[in-house]
Amino acid sequence: MNRCLRLILSFALLLPLLTGCWDRQELNELGIMLGLGVDKDGDMIKVSAQVVVPNEVSSKAGGGKGTPVTQYQASAATLFEAIQKLTETSPRRIFMAHIRVLVFGEEYARKDGIYDVIEALMREPTARPDYYVMVAKNTTASHVLDVLTPLENIPAEKLFNSLDVSAKTWSPTTTVTGDELMDFMISPGIQPVITGVEILGNKEQSGNKENIATIRSPARLNTTGLSVFRKDKLIGWLTEDESKGYNYIRDNVESTVSHMPCRKKGNVTFKALRTTTKRKAKIVNGKPVINIDIKNVSSIGAVECGIRIGSMKVLKELESDSEERLIELMQESVHSVRRKFHVDIFGFGQEVYHADPKFFKKIENDWDKYFEELDIKYKANVQIKRVGTLDDSFKDELKE
Incomplete structure (x- = not known):
């Protein structure tokens, strides 16, 4: 009797395993x-x-x-x-x-x-x-x-x-x-x-x-x-440059290639190795202020002018010019979006909310108007870590 009962229970436990998937395709x-x-x-x-x-x-x-x-x-x-x-x-x-x-x-x-x-x-x-x-x-x-x-x-x-x-x-x-x-x-x-x-x-x-x-x-x-x-x-x-500015502000840039005019003639090409952007808001005298801090590590990709890449002074000048260019890209992107579209695509409103939720809740319905007049401060730091396998350009040494 016990043996029969055990067999019945065993079959009962196995039955669910024999059923197929009801929604099988x-x-x-x-x-x-x-x-x-x-x-x-x-x-x-x-x-x-x-x-x-x-x-x-x-x-x-x-x-x-x-x-x-x-x-x-x-x-x-x-x-x-x-x-x-x-x-x-x-x-x-x-x-x-x-x-x-x-x-x-x-x-x-x-x-x-x-x-x-x-x-x-x-x-x-x-x-x-x-x-x-x-x-x-x-x-x-x-x-x-x-x-x-x-x-x-x-x-x-x-x-x-x-x-x-x-x-x-x-x-x-x-x-x-x-x-x-x-x-x-x-x-x-x-x-x-x-x-x-x-x-x-x-x-x-x-x-x-x-x-x-x-x-x-x-x-x-x-x-x-x-x-x-x-x-x-x-x-x-957005145009290509406006899209670049947007992605730099949003910290979307992993790696890229860009160029910048030399101070005399020709261009220098940069390879961005690493880029990070931090956005932070604060309320000053009842008005929101956005601080954007971007850090960029680049290498020299190509040199089309006779500058001395091996010189620390020249590298510092290139870093300074690159910082100005990054800030210019971000400023132009924000200015264009304000002028043409009147909407905050950069998430500045989110930063204000994180800084002071109660303040943002008061102005949330009018945020696009606040965005038009928003005080934005930009800071860029560029470091050139590599110059490739060559030091100075040999362009000036080309044969006549």
Whole structure:
């Protein structure tokens, strides 16, 4: 009897292990979406899903004759209605867990705003918020996701990797993920900024395999400048120098290359090895004051003028000139944003809140007006640690 009871209990304990996953999905039933584009279609939202074609990217296939991705499009009143509607043309259910880039068309970002889309994706449990967000400059998101690219078979991967590398090595660009963008939109004292992407060259050939069959692709994707938002709507674009100033203020610069005119003729090229920026606010006589302190360690990349790099006096002059240039970039960026957009994209309001929460709460609704007259003090410290494998330039010694 005891033996039978033990057997029954054993079977009872094993039964739960024999059940399958109720929401299991077979891989060959899913369409893996890596790029999601959002555009305006009249009063509706148009989604473009860049989906991987498994046979074309499989190593066993040895490289197929078709394109590595395909694009499905659908329009509806809301984001998820449109995504679900993609099944009208897609033979597989669209799987959202591997989205790499979310691209907004410029018209949609200007007129409809991006909050509803970001909120819907944040709410969706299968969509991870670590994708990069971009704005298609002077074009639609669907056109951007149409462009086939060399080196990377999957255009969405190309966009993700290009932006990731560029943000780490080139100061005018930065990365913004889905969850970071949500924080920008709901946090007081700061407005969102998103990197743009544009299509260079012949758009008509962008989706053909001929676009990657030549050394110089007829159509190319290029990250370009930063887009400025008020709440969730696009209001304009920063220039390259303004974008640099913004990233220096926001402490987004890891490494970059820049040049500066010599005091006589030619240029000196610098490689930034390390850059850190600290922002701090204080209240002085009832008014907020922002202090920006930037520290930069650089090396000499190239010298196009006959200056004596081996001289400590010359190095000190270069350091001083570099400090002035950094401050100038930041000042010009702030001045331009005040003049053209009248919104605080730098997060100065957040610094005021951290310094005195009660004071900021009193002025929060009028913060953009305070931003217009905000007293900002800049301080820069540049150290040139390396001069490369040469000391003085030999330009003056060139033969006649």
